[in-house]
Amino acid sequence: MTDIAFGMRGKMRPQIQPAEAHAHVGEELFTTDWLVLPRSRVEQFRVGTFANEDDADMDQCLTNPVGDENVDGFMLVSLLLPAHFNNNPIGEPGSFGLNYALENVRFPAPVFLGNRVRVVCTLTNVAEHSKGVLVTTHNVMELENSERPCLVADWTVLVRTVNSL
Amino acid sequence: MTTEDYKWSLSENRRTVSLNRVSSLVGQEIFVTNWRQVDRLHLDQFHWSVDEVEETSDMSANAKFPRGEENIDGFMLLSLVTSAFFNNYPIGGENVIAWNYGLDRVRFPATTYLEDRIRLCVSLTEAVQKDSGLLMTNHVVVEIEDKERPAMVADFLVMLTNLEK
Numbered sequence: 001m002t003d004i005a006f007g008m009r010g011k012m013r014p015q016i017q018p019a020e021a022h023a024h025v026g027e028e029l030f031t032t033d034w035l036v037l038p039r040s041r042v043e044q045f046r047v048g049t050f051a052n053e054d055d056a057d058m059d060q061c062l063t064n065p066v067g068d069e070n071v072d073g074f075m076l077v078s079l080l081l082p083a084h085f086n087n088n089p090i091g092e093p094g095s096f097g098l099n100y101a102l103e104n105v106r107f108p109a110p111v112f113l114g115n116r117v118r119v120v121c122t123l124t125n126v127a128e129h130s131k132g133v134l135v136t137t138h139n140v141m142e143l144e145n146s147e148r149p150c151l152v153a154d155w156t157v158l159v160r161t162v163n164s165l
Numbered sequence: 166m167t168t169e170d171y172k173w174s175l176s177e178n179r180r181t182v183s184l185n186r187v188s189s190l191v192g193q194e195i196f197v198t199n200w201r202q203v204d205r206l207h208l209d210q211f212h213w214s215v216d217e218v219e220e221t222s223d224m225s226a227n228a229k230f231p232r233g234e235e236n237i238d239g240f241m242l243l244s245l246v247t248s249a250f251f252n253n254y255p256i257g258g259e260n261v262i263a264w265n266y267g268l269d270r271v272r273f274p275a276t277t278y279l280e281d282r283i284r285l286c287v288s289l290t291e292a293v294q295k296d297s298g299l300l301m302t303n304h305v306v307v308e309i310e311d312k313e314r315p316a317m318v319a320d321f322l323v324m325l326t327n328l329e330k
Contacts, residue, residue, distance in 0.1 A: 006216075041214050048210030049244040055172055056248040057179065064262045065328075073265035074247055075215065078240040082216040086223050096230045099239035102271035102319075153268075162229075 006032035006083045006119065016090045018133045018159045022126040029123050029137065030087040034116040034144060035079070037071050042113060045075045071111040076151040077102070080139055083119040090123075090135055090159065097157040100134060109148040116144040124154065132160040171207075173245075173252045174199040180257030184299055184327060187256055187292045195289045195303075196253040200282040200310055203237055203245070208279065211241045232278060239273040242283070242307055242317045249285045250323070256289075256301070260329045266300060266322040275314040282310040290320070298326035 016024055046052045051072065061068065084097075091097075111117065118141070125136035134156055141151035176196060216222050217238070227233050250263070257263065277283065284307070291302035300322060307317040 044210055045214035045244070048207050048212075048214050049241065050173060050207065050248040051244075051251065056251040057175055058251060060180065060251060060257065060261075060263060072244075072247065074240070074244040077268075078211070078215040078217075078238075078244060081238070081240060082222045085217070085226060088226075091226055094229050096226055096228070098276075099273050101273070102243075102268055105268035105271070107265055107267060160229075 006035055006086050015092060017092050018090060018095060018135070018161050021090050021123065021133060021135055021159075024090075024123050025126055027123055029089060029121045030119075031121070032083050032087055032119045034118045036116050037111065037113060039113050042071050042075065045072065045078070049074070066110055066112070069112045071113065071115070073107045073151070076107070076111065076117070076141055077105065077153060079117075079141070080119065080153065080155060083121070083139075084137075084157075087119075088121070088137075092161060094162040095159055097135075097159050098132075100158045101156040103154040103156075105151070105153040107151055109143050109146050109150045111143055111150045115150075117141050117150060118144075125156075129158055132158050135159050171202055171204045173201060173249050176253040176255075178255045179251075179253055180255070180261070182256045183258050184256070184261060184325060187289075187299060187301070190256070190289045191292055193289060194286065195255050196285075196287050198249050198253055198285045200284045202282055203241070203279060205279060208237060208241060211238070211244065215240075235278045235280070237277040237279065237281070237316075239317065242273070242277060243268075243271070243319065245307075246285065246305055246319070246321060250287075250321075253285075253287075254323075256325065261325055261327050264298075264324040264326065266324045268322065269320040271317070271319040273317050275309055275312055275316050277307075277309060277316040281312075281316070283316055284308050284310075295324070298324045300324050
């Protein structure tokens, strides 16, 4: 088991030029490795986002039946970052992505500490933008041994290329 | 600058409105937070917790991002919504628990940096009774001081369940 998010397969990923991405709409772009979510990481996330007893009133969570074993939904959303950094094949030297939008984010199944998750990412839309190319992906975060995923999200990134700067 | 300038303050009105009085709040602004900054330590904790660091992820796609080191990620802003709600959300009470149900129409209009002061303005746009509880649509705007465009806008869906029922 690795602590490294979603493997480093991205180092060897094939490149799809942003200008050519439209030809791949409808294709699955990548499926990540399974990632385990240990308590140490979840607690680090809570500290970083001020969702802990030192910085916030956590009383409401004490009555929650799933309690502190539950992995925060927005941590799952945030894990789309390394999933894409390490696996998304769209890009070219010098290009970078700006976080543009999220749509239809849902958390169908709860995730608990120690569960394993992975991201299946499909390219759903590519659109021209005055500052680059808008790339939209449908992301399903699967939960091991669960029929329902723990996260679905449509994520749009504005890919700025060297030419667009 | 004190540490309080880097935290969400605690509202006395948090969780004082019971579920049967929610309808009177639909269409209203329900809370505005204090102005605050995000410090480097917490931003780094966030990066580490979700592997957004060179040690574990391929960050080369980020290398050309202008002032990337001082940028506050969109998903960090999103994750700060949780602790802001813990400290300010006026609806709730004993035995009422809140579930992160989902997000719609999330946008990041302005890039946000460590020196920026931000605050949350939240309006309740809809409250719908479902089998499992009361589904609240909260329109969230993360404002940046002295800037016209906000850092983030989002419709945050929260399901409130009364455990006594």
